[in-house]
Amino acid sequence: MMDVKERIIAELTAARDRSFGLTVGALDDPELTSQVSPLMSPLVWDLAHIGNYEEQWLLRAAAGATAIRADIDDIYDAFEHPRAERPSLPLLTPAESRAYITTVRDQVIDSLEKVPFAGALAGDGFVYHMVIQHEHQHDETMLATHQLRKGAPALLDPPGPSPAAGTCEPEVLIPGGPFLMGTTDDPWAYDNERPGHWVEVPSFHLDTTPVGNAAYAAFVEAGGYRDRRWWHPKGWEWRSSSGKEAPGFWHREGGQWLRRRLGRVEPVPMDEPVQHVNWYEADAYARWAGRRLPTEAEWEKAASWDPVAERKRRLPWGDAGEADDHANLGQRLLHPAPLGSYPEGASAYGVRQLIGDVWEWTSTGFDGYPGFRSFPYKEYSEVFFGGDYKVLKGGSWATHALSGRATFRNWDYPIRRQIFAGFRCARDA
Incomplete structure (x- = not known):
C-alpha cells in the first residue's frame, strides 16, 4: 500500500x-x-x-x-x-x-x-x-x-463502447431534514468547502438524471428561446443580444440536430445529458417545464447524505470506490455518458450521475459558508464571493476523479457556455 x-x-x-x-x-x-x-x-x-x-x-x-x-x-x-x-x-x-x-x-x-x-x-x-x-x-x-478550436480533431475517443443507458424513475423525493453541508476533515477539500455546517432542507423532488438532449431539444422546438415568459430578465437580454437559439455547438441541418465536438461534427445523441448551456438557458428550461433549478444545499444533500446511517458520504455511493464503475470522470469518455448510466454510482436516495458527465448549475450564488476562512490565499475563492457567480456541482466528463467529490464547488458567470455544464431540475414537495 x-x-x-x-x-x-x-x-x-x-x-x-x-x-x-x-x-x-x-x-x-x-x-x-x-x-x-x-x-x-x-x-x-x-x-x-x-x-x-x-x-x-x-x-x-x-x-x-x-x-x-x-x-x-x-x-x-x-x-x-x-x-x-x-x-x-x-x-x-x-x-x-x-x-x-x-x-x-x-x-x-x-x-x-x-x-x-x-x-x-x-x-x-x-x-x-x-x-x-x-x-x-x-x-x-x-x-x-x-x-x-477549429480544425481537425486533435484528441481521439477512447476505444470501446460507452456505458449503456439505464432505466429509472424520472424523479425522486428527498425528504426534509437537516444534513451536514461541506466538510471539516477531507484532506483534499478547498477553503470554500469548509467549514462543515448543518443545514435544514425542506422536502423536494429532484430529477433522477440530468436533463437530456431530447428533452432540451423539445424546449428549443417549442419556441423556448423566443418566449420571454421563461427567461430571467438578464437572461432575456443575453439571448436577445447574442441571438442564440440552441445549446453551444449545436446546429440544425436537414431536419436533424448536429453538434461539433472536439473537431467532429456528429448527430446530437438524444440520450446524453445536454451540455454547453449557460445558467440562463438552464433556468429558462426549468421554468418552461414547470420546475426550477435545485439550490446548492438541495443538490449536495441528494448527492451526499445517507438518511439511514444519518451521516455524510464523500461520494454519492460511499466514501471511496473506483470512478470507473461509478461515474464518467477524467476523460474516460470525451462526452457525457447516456442517461441512467452507472447505477452503481447512485446516491443513497437513488439519484444517478450526480458526479461526472456534466457540471450542474444550481440556483445558488457563490459565497462563503458561515465561519469561512480564506486559506491559503484569497484569490482562490474569496475574491469571487458576492453573488455574481452561480455555483455548479458534480464535475463533468473532463473533471478528474480527485475533484469529483460531493462537496466540491465550481462557479462561473451565468452567461458562460464553453464549460461542460448542464443541469437537472427540482420541484417543491
Whole structure:
C-alpha cells in the first residue's frame, strides 16, 4: 500500500502526463501559441502557468527553495492578466515551457524526502493536493479550449463502447431534514468547502438524471428561446443580444440536430445529458417545464447524505470506490455518458450521475459558508464571493476523479457556455 508521499508522486506524474497529452503531445507550436477565443488562454500559457504555480507553492512555500524563474511570476499570474490579453505577453515557447515545468517537477520530487507533512500548509499533504487538483482543473480548461478550436480533431475517443443507458424513475423525493453541508476533515477539500455546517432542507423532488438532449431539444422546438415568459430578465437580454437559439455547438441541418465536438461534427445523441448551456438557458428550461433549478444545499444533500446511517458520504455511493464503475470522470469518455448510466454510482436516495458527465448549475450564488476562512490565499475563492457567480456541482466528463467529490464547488458567470455544464431540475414537495 502506498504511503502519502508515494501517492502524491503518482498523482503528480499522472496529472503531468495528462497535461502534456493535451498540449505538446497533441498540437503543433502554432496552435499552442494561438488564442482560439478571448475567453481562453493560449494553451502554452496554461502549460507554463501550471509549472509556475507548482514552483511557488511546492518549492518556495513548502520546501523553502530558491526561486527558479521569479522573473515570470507576473506573466503567469492569472489575476494580473485577464485571458484576453495573455497572447500579447512575452510567453515562454512550448519547448521552453516544457523544459521549465519539467525542471520544477524534478526539484519537487527531490524535495519531497525532506519536507515534513506538518503545519497548516503541508499537514496531510494539503498543499500538494491543492497543486495536483490545480493542474487537473487547468487540464479541464484546456479541454474547453480544444472544444473551441477549429480544425481537425486533435484528441481521439477512447476505444470501446460507452456505458449503456439505464432505466429509472424520472424523479425522486428527498425528504426534509437537516444534513451536514461541506466538510471539516477531507484532506483534499478547498477553503470554500469548509467549514462543515448543518443545514435544514425542506422536502423536494429532484430529477433522477440530468436533463437530456431530447428533452432540451423539445424546449428549443417549442419556441423556448423566443418566449420571454421563461427567461430571467438578464437572461432575456443575453439571448436577445447574442441571438442564440440552441445549446453551444449545436446546429440544425436537414431536419436533424448536429453538434461539433472536439473537431467532429456528429448527430446530437438524444440520450446524453445536454451540455454547453449557460445558467440562463438552464433556468429558462426549468421554468418552461414547470420546475426550477435545485439550490446548492438541495443538490449536495441528494448527492451526499445517507438518511439511514444519518451521516455524510464523500461520494454519492460511499466514501471511496473506483470512478470507473461509478461515474464518467477524467476523460474516460470525451462526452457525457447516456442517461441512467452507472447505477452503481447512485446516491443513497437513488439519484444517478450526480458526479461526472456534466457540471450542474444550481440556483445558488457563490459565497462563503458561515465561519469561512480564506486559506491559503484569497484569490482562490474569496475574491469571487458576492453573488455574481452561480455555483455548479458534480464535475463533468473532463473533471478528474480527485475533484469529483460531493462537496466540491465550481462557479462561473451565468452567461458562460464553453464549460461542460448542464443541469437537472427540482420541484417543491
